[in-house]
Amino acid sequence: MSSTFGSVFRVSTWGESHGAGIGVVVDGCPARVALTQEMVQKELDRRKPGQSDITTQRKEPDTVEILSGVVDGKTLGTPISMMVRNVDARPAAYDEMAHAYRPSHADYCYDAKYGIRPLSGGGRASARETIGRVAAGAVARAVVQSLYPKMDVIAWVESVHDLVCTVPPHLVEREEIRANDARTADRHLGVQMAMEIRRARNAGDTLGGVVACTVRNCPVGLGDPVFDKLEATLAHAMMSIPACKGFEVGSGFRAPSMTGSEHNDIYFYDGKRVRTRTNNSGGIQGGISNGEDINMRMAFKPTATISAAQNTINDRMQEILLRGGGRHDPCVLPRAVPIVEAMAWIVLCDHLLRQRSCRL
């Protein structure tokens, strides 16, 4: 089940980096949800390469075709198949790397696992696979917002290397994120981040960072104890994004240094609505959403492909010196933002649909 995610709302992606294309089938989407090609394309445009000078220069229009499951702008309740053709694959660019095991790439592991791998591009380990996730996320969002129009998911680049954005999650605005190429929550900082990324690229190097994500106006009750706690499925979703090395919710890795009396979120009635005075729980208690904002942070490593020369090995038992080819992002963070949002929408949509059979 390696390429399928979700329990009721199920997302299955397919496609290799340098193959015919990339696609996704969404099964379990409810009928009669408004969905158009434009809604999906809009999200893909936020992910596609070449949006600015700090992303990969691979030229891919990433135009999506909806092949099934939608008629006249409404879902049918049947599987929604969507596809993006690969246009600018340049297998030749990978020739010298064909038999190399690039450091911190998946080449060696795929070979060891399957005994075969596409000798060009990253295959399934390529960031192009995430096209399917973003397309499916657009469907998930349409489902969720048709039920909860005010519910929203916002992700942003919280840090690039040592540049940190300190805007607190509840003050983050989508406009601000759109207004800078680095996709951080402060457009002025974004300019600095972009410069930092260019500087690393020019030095033949790459950078990592943190993506933060907040879910607003989430209904109470999402998440399935015991194993499919909301934070556990979110962690699964986020840690499945290429280059993600860490996940935390609410107080996260700050929790260990707090005492119970500091950490506990005190309940009170805000009119008839139950709320908590603090939100160290990150909107989730016992694996179930409590109605407060769900706050997550994801650590991303620097892109493994660097243009500086590196020692490594190849699949012929030789040690070699490798200089990075192909076209890659000097920093994955800006393009990770719509992917993080997509995975959050997918998880939330799945739990929302699962929730419908919890009570009669």
Add this chain to the structure above:
Amino acid sequence: MSSTFGSVFRVSTWGESHGAGIGVVVDGCPARVALTQEMVQKELDRRKPGQSDITTQRKEPDTVEILSGVVDGKTLGTPISMMVRNVDARPAAYDEMAHAYRPSHADYCYDAKYGIRPLSGGGRASARETIGRVAAGAVARAVVQSLYPKMDVIAWVESVHDLVCTVPPHLVEREEIRANDARTADRHLGVQMAMEIRRARNAGDTLGGVVACTVRNCPVGLGDPVFDKLEATLAHAMMSIPACKGFEVGSGFRAPSMTGSEHNDIYFYDGKRVRTRTNNSGGIQGGISNGEDINMRMAFKPTATISAAQNTINDRMQEILLRGGGRHDPCVLPRAVPIVEAMAWIVLCDHLLRQRSCRL
């Protein structure tokens, strides 16, 4: 599917904190694996309450009965059902709390989700649920080690509040962990940690910390791209443990401040074996194990139940003052160690069995 974990090796737990007992059914366990009641009991004894004065004083022998799937010390390939009876449930102790929503507990969320909850104990959200995980983990370990006898999983308490154990993962020894009540990797530090925990308890408070875990001698090739990457399923498993707020693998949240040239793990041949000079990847690349140690860290919040009085609300729309009753751990970390190991074994066993159908 909330109470089932795993794809081929499937673990389903059941049972409420103050009900008849706690159990687990393991389906998909291969036939003819050596398994005895003692092997399971030994792991449960590491988890059970009352091992020292820094854990809850609830008296539970936690004696496991294997009800099916094993004959004459060998698995049959059929479901293995195991059960532990609850002995020392004291529903009365919870009377005053019956209708209270305890801060940072699951009470309110369960009520909101299901419209019903057991008015005594934490129900499924209780740490007693983890008995089933530990029992299943013992089965998983038996399966894995019958194939890879040298493969091992070791977890330890890396920190309690501000006390941090700095023994590097590859030097951690099981003997040292066993030799201190705090279950850290340095017995002398363990004494201090235990004192810190007692001090917090006496102050009516509780503490959190970090549990670290390392997997040694893991074969290359485990983990299923795309969604079921090894780190993604490990994150899912760990974040499903009560009180876990964060997960990281390898460089984790240190990765964002590194450059690609610093972070990349350079391959070399150690004789015929492929190895990496550093291990920022934490033993996993592209979602697949590369043969290096798999290193993880999990953040645990301080226990939500404190004996100091707290403001909160009840299920009758009232704001109340609550003083914690029941018997709870002042710090969950020491008892989380066998649970973390169990979840790691379960994930690894599942991937090991899944791996068998990847190639013919």
Add this chain to the structure above:
Amino acid sequence: MSSTFGSVFRVSTWGESHGAGIGVVVDGCPARVALTQEMVQKELDRRKPGQSDITTQRKEPDTVEILSGVVDGKTLGTPISMMVRNVDARPAAYDEMAHAYRPSHADYCYDAKYGIRPLSGGGRASARETIGRVAAGAVARAVVQSLYPKMDVIAWVESVHDLVCTVPPHLVEREEIRANDARTADRHLGVQMAMEIRRARNAGDTLGGVVACTVRNCPVGLGDPVFDKLEATLAHAMMSIPACKGFEVGSGFRAPSMTGSEHNDIYFYDGKRVRTRTNNSGGIQGGISNGEDINMRMAFKPTATISAAQNTINDRMQEILLRGGGRHDPCVLPRAVPIVEAMAWIVLCDHLLRQRSCRL
């Protein structure tokens, strides 16, 4: 996943014929459904051995214990674990058969598949495994009828060997079935069937037959195209019952000899309700229930254990002469009735819950 059935409403059975007991865990049951031990016991009593002189004489009270998931007669939404202890297992009775491969039994196949099997009793292939199904069926029925009180499932013995009950499905009455040991829909025919069964038993032989089942007042819309059509999941459920060799719905094996103009069910409006003039479809079209009665027929082979001597082989490469020991039903049909009903309830409940996420 061999021992789990269902998608949202999930039933997992465990237990060997001569082990500690037999059990089932039902996960995905909605919260707040009225459920008592009596409701489950009542169904188990219809299945238990020794109800009359034409069933096996193994003495098993089959008293069920509900271990979790239910408090004060209401489901919690958490896993419902139920167990029946084996009381009258007589391993010794099987001594001579321990190494024999009984004709048309599962002994040889289990050995070939797993390389191990319990040397006493039929293990998981025993009819005792169906205890878990009947218990789970009682839960499923409680869920379904709490939503659709008039919906009902009735199974009966349509034939034993060459004795055939011709009461049409819509005229079958539960009272009549209860009133005869053979569980057919005509109490007078039931007396003859019982005699026929006794005659076979006295001759050291066994009989087969057909169980019919009708679902009344089923809501329109159950069943998930494409692969989980209602008839496909019903077929899966029924064909998983030991000794079942065939399944048909509606016109079934009569359909091939009809023309389209004869077979088509003409729609008409019965007031506002859509109905069909005939019901060759058996209440299902395109895999989805259409509101008419769902009519099924299941063929059961004669019990494989006969007391007459038979040639066979053992697991030591020898050909032997075997005389059946153990205690078995001379005809499984009467006791199959509650099992068929249980499997139907489980399928219907699962589809009912799945249906809740088909539309918003």
Add this chain to the structure above:
Amino acid sequence: MSSTFGSVFRVSTWGESHGAGIGVVVDGCPARVALTQEMVQKELDRRKPGQSDITTQRKEPDTVEILSGVVDGKTLGTPISMMVRNVDARPAAYDEMAHAYRPSHADYCYDAKYGIRPLSGGGRASARETIGRVAAGAVARAVVQSLYPKMDVIAWVESVHDLVCTVPPHLVEREEIRANDARTADRHLGVQMAMEIRRARNAGDTLGGVVACTVRNCPVGLGDPVFDKLEATLAHAMMSIPACKGFEVGSGFRAPSMTGSEHNDIYFYDGKRVRTRTNNSGGIQGGISNGEDINMRMAFKPTATISAAQNTINDRMQEILLRGGGRHDPCVLPRAVPIVEAMAWIVLCDHLLRQRSCRL
């Protein structure tokens, strides 16, 4: 999960009859299996319309494109996505039927279930959906035969209306089936069957029949007790094919009239190989293959679309007179043959892969 079938080898189909196309994603296929477009196309050509004058005259080349998962004629172990574009969809031909509920079609049920349906063609209920099954079946066959080259699945039309082919399963030859348009196992009878089908078509009517299927040289040990018995998953697979009304294995509906001593299959040693003297079990005992031929029979109803006028209703609460339009098969049997084989291969492949984790 309505559009996914299988546990380890997972087949997900998508696509509407009059949409952009029909496709399938196969996940869980092992790596390094030889697979070419030709191997898939060959099977699709056996299913495609217009092979003879007794099938629908819709003109569809049904040319398959393999979009992912295969490089240089070898599978990669990643999802295999395959697509066939719809070419000859004629939505206009359905105009008068757009709002009619055709008798014994899925129109009404889809509308009742989803509240929406494509107003042209049968949507997912169309026989065109089976393209994905046949393509996936070709992959399954490649996997199975790379392990067991002699294992084979052969289906044929056993009867059309009252014309019955009596060639016993073990004597059926593929050449003979190919040599007649009716796809029966006797080419002379095939001529009569084709005439019978033409006669029915000319009379504005349609015919049903029985498809038989035999699996030869199946290894011992396939099938997972309890719920996923080999016959239960085969029944699920076959009953999910449009128009299938009944399934039986081995003695099937003849079993009820036999006694145990007649029905039991006596074991003997054929050299070192365990065999049975008769095969009433149909190659399966206790849900597990025993190495004998697996024999199945499936009842298919006559095509619901007839050209004669019929009374029915529409979705506007009116009773109407409907004359069938669109292009349909006067008898689905000949084209059902490759679909039945495909579903059998899929089930067998899945069990073969599941089997790999049953023993270490």
